[in-house]
Amino acid sequence: MTVASAVQPTFAMPSPSDGQPRRGSDERALVVLAQEGSNEAFAALVQLHQRRAYAVCRAIVLTHEDAEDAVQEGFLHAFRALDRFLPDQPFGAWLYRIMANASLDLVRRRKVRDADELSESSPAPFRDPGEADELRRRLTEALTRLTGRQRSVIVLHDVEGFTHGEIGSMLGIPEGTARSDLHHARATLRRLLKDVRSDI
């Protein structure tokens, strides 16, 4: 089987607007081809999943640049581990777990590096000098008051739409913990932003 035959005629690339990977037999066919050594098929999988993979990484790391690094590392890990993937499993769930692990590794490395360079200096991940909007500024500040995991959970849930179970699986925490983190994150943001007024 070739990539072309796997992809055509039913295979459709995600549109830029939705950015959601298509799932199903096409994807499975691509996975099988990639496992057989087709870089072209793996490239198609990258194309399918990179937006969502970026979103997962971005929810965990602190900056856009780190998210890019984590995405690349994640795909590299996935490529190396492809032999061990069973095609009957959902590829996305497997891939996003790898992405989350790559991101968490990167966060750990950053922490060690930051501790070495300047102990206890809080990173400024959300600083955007150009932002004028009050809500955006206050939200940025409020997010730094959450734990890294709470921030990841609220972004993965409220922004990316992952379920508690999916988040738990990605971050290696029980579903109940993800639910609890989400609750605490929302409560903290509500408390910190209660006096903010937003122009709509």
Add this chain to the structure above:
Amino acid sequence: MTTKLTMHNDDDDVTRGLRALYAAPVGEPYWNELEARIMARIAEVDLGWWAELDRWARPALLAAAVLVLAAGIAMFRARQVETQTAYEHILTPSPVPIETVIRPTLEGDREASLRDVVGHRDRSNGRP
């Protein structure tokens, strides 16, 4: 219009703010370039003999497991046969009881010793 901040709805202010903060880059060129960078790094991956090793790891492990199993069975059987032989050797009676077998060359000495012992006992009991 100024409104109070809202939360918990799909389309609330905070969620909108979060979406804006965490928005992924837009535009196909960016994603095409990221894909190219990812594939370039993958092309650099020199799987080499590690990949070959990995490819052969499972069959090799399976073969090793079969060998270990076969060796284990062979050892078990050998031990079983050995044990069985030892039992049989103990349980099967010898054709001639060992204690009654006397070397013919010692037969005369035995008789003499027996006579001496019996005679000594008789003398002790006062018999002539």
